[in-house]
Amino acid sequence: MDVTLLGTGAPAGLPRPDCPCAACAAALGEDARAATALLVDGALLLDLTPGAAFAAARAGRSLSGVAQVLLSHPHNGPAVEVPAGLPQPGRVPDGRELALLTGHRVRAVALDAPGTGYAVTGPDGQRLLFLPPGGAPAGLEEPAESYDMVLADVVGRPDALAKLRAVGSVGPTTDVVAVHLDHDVPPGPELRRRLAAAGARAVPDGATLVVGAYEEVPDVPRRTLVLGGARSGKSVEAERRLEAFPEVLYVATGGARGGDTEWAARVTAHRKRRPGSWRTAETCDLVPLLRGDGPPLLIDCLSLWLTDAMDSVGAWDDAEWADGGERALRERVAELTRAVRATRRTVVAVSNEVGSGIVPATASGRRYRDELGRLNAAFADECEHVLLVVAGQALPLRG
Numbered sequence: 001m002d003v004t005l006l007g008t009g010a011p012a013g014l015p016r017p018d019c020p021c022a023a024c025a026a027a028l029g030e031d032a033r034a035a036t037a038l039l040v041d042g043a044l045l046l047d048l049t050p051g052a053a054f055a056a057a058r059a060g061r062s063l064s065g066v067a068q069v070l071l072s073h074p075h076n077g078p079a080v081e082v083p084a085g086l087p088q089p090g091r092v093p094d095g096r097e098l099a100l101l102t103g104h105r106v107r108a109v110a111l112d113a114p115g116t117g118y119a120v121t122g123p124d125g126q127r128l129l130f131l132p133p134g135g136a137p138a139g140l141e142e143p144a145e146s147y148d149m150v151l152a153d154v155v156g157r158p159d160a161l162a163k164l165r166a167v168g169s170v171g172p173t174t175d176v177v178a179v180h181l182d183h184d185v186p187p188g189p190e191l192r193r194r195l196a197a198a199g200a201r202a203v204p205d206g207a208t209l210v211v212g213a214y215e216e217v218p219d220v221p222r223r224t225l226v227l228g229g230a231r232s233g234k235s236v237e238a239e240r241r242l243e244a245f246p247e248v249l250y251v252a253t254g255g256a257r258g259g260d261t262e263w264a265a266r267v268t269a270h271r272k273r274r275p276g277s278w279r280t281a282e283t284c285d286l287v288p289l290l291r292g293d294g295p296p297l298l299i300d301c302l303s304l305w306l307t308d309a310m311d312s313v314g315a316w317d318d319a320e321w322a323d324g325g326e327r328a329l330r331e332r333v334a335e336l337t338r339a340v341r342a343t344r345r346t347v348v349a350v351s352n353e354v355g356s357g358i359v360p361a362t363a364s365g366r367r368y369r370d371e372l373g374r375l376n377a378a379f380a381d382e383c384e385h386v387l388l389v390v391a392g393q394a395l396p397l398r399g
Contacts, residue, residue, distance in 0.1 A: 001122030001211040003040050006055035008205055009033030010133060010182035023183035030204040031187035036179040038130060040120055043102040045069045046130050053083045059206035067100055072132035074114030091116055111135040126211040133180035136160030146171035148212040154178035154200045155185055158244040159275055161198060166246035175215050176200035198244035221384040221399055222346055227353040227376060228389035235300055237394050238350045239274060247295035248278045253304040284308040290339035296346035303352040306375050316364045333375055340382040351376050
């Protein structure tokens with residue numbers, strides 16, 4: 001079974017008409033995208049969009065063999081002239097299955113938002129799932145047979161992938177293709193980087209994909225360190241890297257700090273950003289978590305872990321620091337980095353980058369700055385991916 005993507009963009013296309021944003025300005029050439037529509041084996045058209053016949057012709061395909069046109073959007077879309085010879089577009093009720101004379105079977109998948117998803121099984125038994133923009137499957141049951149290909153709104157609804165992964169519908173060999181791409185993410189390298197972190201990819205309009213064929217998609221890194229200054233967007237970047245995966249354990253190293261209203265506001269803002277399926281552990285005892293099995297860990301952040309570690313060894317007192325405190329801290333950092341090296345869990349850790357700013361006025365402040373620099377360097381040595389976030393932009397340092 002093969003799929004030709006007549007378009008891969010959002011319903012308004014990319015660039016959006018009359019939109020002056022930077023992402024639309026950069027959406028040129030292969031990064032320009034028409035509204036998403038799929039042609040399956042030349043026999044099934046999923047979503048009828050303006051210019052579908054011309055898009056098929058540009059891709060070297062014809063719509064003359066289309067036996068069924070199905071709509072996925074929550075509405076029937078803009079008035080689109082049905083090309084001559086095409087059947088009138090329709091929609092399959094949720095849970096119902098449609099059998100085509102071509103040997104394809106199409107089952108309508110219920111969503112948690114208006115619209116219809118379609119699970120298509122080809123004559124060869126290959127399976128694909130197509131989801132409309134803004135939609136995720138509802139009522140999934142575990143275990144489920146994995147799809148060979150999933151085409152979904154990965155950028156807009158990463159939690160849809162998390163739900164599919166949770167029940168086994170997306171497995172290690174599933175080819176995840178991002179469609180309905182809009183101007184939320186700058187096209188080009190930034191889009192590819194974000195999709196790779198979710199185990200997905202994007203293809204240009206007109207591409208024909210063979211369902212079930214192996215595609216080289218970058219493996220999701222096991223260990224990632226995200227560095228950045230205050231309010232740089234480092235925590236958002238770290239959370240984004242795991243939002244397409246279920247059952248993430250968010251490890252908050254800062255504690256509750258009772259009575260500190262400003263800190264409570266920060267914690268509340270972080271919690272609101274996280275998917276509801278994530279759990280939270282407030283602890284600085286990271287080594288047992290890294291040594292154990294379980295879902296991915298998001299550690300936010302190492303700088304607060306270091307504060308706790310320096311408190312415990314008396315690092316702020318010069319005499320205690322000289323009388324074994326420094327040695328004890330080195331041992332704790334070494335134990336942490338050994339656990340990172342040996343871990344089998346997916347880990348994304350956040351840390352502050354403070355060495356580029358003003359030199360602290362106090363000896364204890366300079367000591368903390370130096371030790372955080374050493375900790376960041378040691379932790380980064382054990383990570384496949386290291387990112388520096390500046391003004392909300394993630395700059396890859398490794399991986």
